[in-house]
Amino acid sequence: GAVVSQHPSWVICKSGTSVKIECRSLDFQATTMFWYRQFPKQSLMLMATSNEGSKATYEQGVEKDKFLINHASLTLSTLTVTSAHPEDSSFYICSATPGTSGVRGRGFKQYFGPGTRLTVL
């Protein structure tokens, strides 16, 4: 099956620093990548939708300047948490889709990365 990787798997940083999280699709070209945030014992909340070569579409309430998303290639999207604060501590998960390939093709499924646990001290 399709594989999506995330790096790092966990990171601890000081308040005020910036943290970059990478999301890679390893065996397919991802036309669209999604970034989710998950608080403990809660559901996944979509932060933004990232299309290769264009600006990300952010969900309401998500600060664009704080959560910078770059989808520079069909296999890589990055999320940068700028000037991180303790309230940004969370589990960040990316997912990727190969795009349209019919109703039952690979495009119907989202492939999730293993997640990145961010702790801001």
Next chain:
Amino acid sequence: AQKITQTQPGMFVQEKEAVTLDCTYDTSDQSYGLFWYKQPSSGEMIFLIYQGSYDEQNATEGRYSLNFQKARKSANLVISASQLGDSAMYFCAMREGYRFTGANNLFFGTGTRLTVIP
């Protein structure tokens, strides 16, 4: 209104028994897809099963089956012969739109924590 509702925050099941996890959805689209994911303590989202709105038969994947009742807008997950390794969070999700273009994101429910008792 919530697009996906999971009313069971936690469920317990005896090993080797079957368990049903409830999910109801809300959409005005005629074309949509319903998904179930498993999230163990490691955090990774594991795809379990998919049901398309036009699929006439209930989806099955090994020990997982989806009880799809379109008129009631429900898509319950049935796990047969539960195993200890099934203990995890389970999320129901929906994707709207027929062609499932990449721009159509998943809407997730709040999840159900399943605990399998030996």
